[in-house]
Amino acid sequence: xxxxxxxxxxxxLYERPLLELVYEAATVHRLxxxxxxxxxSSLLSIKTGGCxxxxxxxxxxxxxxxxxxxxxxxxxxxxxIAAKRMKALGASRMCMGAAWRNVKxxxxxxxxxxxxxxxxxxxxxxxxxxxxxxPAQARKLADAGLYAYNHNLDTSEDYYKxxxxxxxxxxxxxxxxxxxxxxxxxxxxxxxGMGESVADRCKMLITLSxxxxxxxxxxxxxLVAVExxxxxxxxxxxxxxxxxxxxxxxxxxxxxxxxxxxxxTSMSREGQALCFMAGAGSIxxxxxxxxxxxxxxxxxxxxxxxxxxxxVAPFASHPKPxxxxxxxxxxxxxxxxxSRPGHQIEANIAYxxxxxxxxxxxxxxxxx
Ligand code: SF4
Numbered sequence: 001x002x003x004x005x006x007x008x009x010x011x012x013l014y015e016r017p018l019l020e021l022v023y024e025a026a027t028v029h030r031l032x033x034x035x036x037x038x039x040x041s042s043l044l045s046i047k048t049g050g051c052x053x054x055x056x057x058x059x060x061x062x063x064x065x066x067x068x069x070x071x072x073x074x075x076x077x078x079x080x081i082a083a084k085r086m087k088a089l090g091a092s093r094m095c096m097g098a099a100w101r102n103v104k105x106x107x108x109x110x111x112x113x114x115x116x117x118x119x120x121x122x123x124x125x126x127x128x129x130x131x132x133x134x135p136a137q138a139r140k141l142a143d144a145g146l147y148a149y150n151h152n153l154d155t156s157e158d159y160y161k162x163x164x165x166x167x168x169x170x171x172x173x174x175x176x177x178x179x180x181x182x183x184x185x186x187x188x189x190x191x192x193g194m195g196e197s198v199a200d201r202c203k204m205l206i207t208l209s210x211x212x213x214x215x216x217x218x219x220x221x222x223l224v225a226v227e228x229x230x231x232x233x234x235x236x237x238x239x240x241x242x243x244x245x246x247x248x249x250x251x252x253x254x255x256x257x258x259x260x261x262x263x264x265t266s267m268s269r270e271g272q273a274l275c276f277m278a279g280a281g282s283i284x285x286x287x288x289x290x291x292x293x294x295x296x297x298x299x300x301x302x303x304x305x306x307x308x309x310x311x312v313a314p315f316a317s318h319p320k321p322x323x324x325x326x327x328x329x330x331x332x333x334x335x336x337x338x339s340r341p342g343h344q345i346e347a348n349i350a351y352x353x354x355x356x357x358x359x360x361x362x363x364x365x366x367x368x
Contacts, residue, residue, distance in 0.1 A: 005209055005252050010202040014248050018240060022278045025247035029279040032255050037312040038304065039093055039257060039282035040297075041127075042086035046074040046115060047098035047108070053131075054348045055154075056163045056230040057194055057223055060099040063348075065355035066228035073098075073111055076118055083119045089297050090311035091285060094119050095127035095150060095187075101166070102132035102338055109137070113144040120145030125314045127187055127217075132167070132175045134336045138182035142323045147315075148217060149179040150187040156203035159196045161343060168339040176211065178336065183321045185216040189259065192245050193223035193237035201245060209252040216318045218256045220245050220280075222263025224293075228355065230347035237263065239271035243278050250279025257281040257317050265293050269303050276307065281317070 013021065029035055050070030051060045059066035074082075083094050096115060103109055112130065119126045128141060129150035138149065154160060157169040172188075179186055188211075190204045208215055222237040242263070249258050259282040260275050267275075272283075285297040304311065 001214075001254060002252075003210060003212070003214070005206050007199065007202055007206065010206055010248060010252060011199060013251060014198055014202055014244055018243065021244060021247045022274065025250040025278045028251050028254050029281075033257075033279075033281050033317065034312075035276075036308065036310055037281070037316070038276060038309045039259075039312040039317070040086075040089070040091040040285045040300070041093040041095060041125075041259065041282050042083070042091045042286050043095045043097060043284045044074070044079065044082055044286070045099070046079060046096045046112070047071070047100065049099055051099035051101065053101050053166045054164060054345070054352070056345065056348050056351075057191060057226075059226040059229055061229070063352040063355050064228050064230070065358040066226050073108060074115075076111075076114055079115050080118050080122075083122055083124060086286065086297075087122055087124055089285070090301065091124070092312060092314040092316075093125035093127060093148075093282075094122075095129060095148075095284075097129040097150075098131070100131040103130050103134070103137045105137070109140075113140060116141060116144040116146050120147075123314060125320075129187075132171055132336070132338050133178055135178045135181050138178045138184060142182045142184050146184055147320055148185040148187045149175075150217075150219070151175045151179065152189050152191070152219065152221075153204050153207060154190050155194060155196050156200035157207070158203070159194075159200040161341070162345060163194060165341055165343050165345050165348060168341050171338050173207075174336060174338075176215075180211075180213075183323050185318055185321065186211070187217035187219065187259075188215045189217075189219035189221065189249075189261070191221045191223050191262070192241055193225075193234055193263075194231060195234060202248070205245075205249055205252050208249075214253050215256050217259060217282075218249050218253055219259040219261040219284075220249060221261040222266070224262050224265075228351070228358075230345075230351040236266055239267055239274070242267065242271070243274045246275045246280050247278035255317075259284065262294075264295055269306070272303065273307055276309065281312075
């Protein structure tokens with residue numbers, strides 16, 4: 001498998017005539033995956049809002065005013081009901097997300113471990129996205145039955161500095177390394193449409209392709225520009241860009257499941273069909289993707305019928321790693337220091353100020 005992709009090579013792929021690119025990606029897809037199968041994944045926000053980070057695209061960052069409230073953690077029963085419902089509709093993977101900077105060794109984390117055990121007992125692939133994790137925390141998640149950990153690179157290392165100032169790219173890579181050491185499968189991808197260049201998109205895919213081993217799962221999101229975030233005025237991503245991103249990801253990371261993630265509400269079925277042709281092997285289903293809207297699962301199932309696609313069984317693409325009793329690569333004492341670059345991102349600063357003003361105005365009008 002080629003793992004020494006250069007920027008020149010990947011950009012040349014990205015810029016190929018679209019149908020040529022799709023044909024090549026479809027050919028690679030057929031070598032490693034069943035093209036008639038697409039995994040239905042469910043993404044559940046188990047702890048919504050109130051996040052201290054300043055990710056410029058995220059409605060859950062507490063500093064922006066987006067109408068997303070700081071909610072308490074979902075209960076075991078709520079999660080179990082949601083997982084069973086999605087499983088009955090064909091989902092074989094369940095990702096649980098918490099709006100945290102990083103995992104802390106506290107009661108909330110213990111609760112997450114309980115949630116992981118609960119979903120694992122339903123024989124679904126359990127994924128979590130909880131922010132940065134240390135090797136020991138990743139190990140605890142693995143012991144609880146977690147199958148995958150999601151931590152997106154979001155974009156290229158260069159452009160990352162334009163989007164987030166509260167942590168660095170190296171923290172992302174360190175977390176992925178910690179996850180890998182705990183023998184979890186790795187889920188990491190990015191967001192298209194944040195104002196990045198084609199080179200930034202290609203650089204992100206190259207970074208992912210050079211991880212050793214490559215990630216088992218690569219979500220490709222289209223930005224959902226949420227009012228109140230610094231990205232609220234970004235123009236929607238053309239579907240052709242999404243098709244190109246999926247196709248190039250397919251070629252440079254051939255064994256990963258490429259996941260067509262956020263932004264599907266503004267994609268036509270024809271556009272999504274092209275993405276499946278180009279190698280997308282999974283969708284996220286459910287009424288909401290964390291906090292943004294998503295197509296109704298019944299519409300997705302109708303689309304599967306039209307396209308002749310079948311939902312895939314759990315662990316079909318990558319078997320569940322044997323974890324028990326294998327602590328060789330995890331140093332429980334290893335502590336991880338996370339960075340806080342704190343550089344100035346004008347848009348984030350402006351929208352933080354706007355958020356403060358809006359909250360102040362709301363408080364004042366509530367007093368009247
Ligand atoms: S993307 Fe995650 S870390 Fe960033 S603000 Fe949103 S919830 Fe927090």
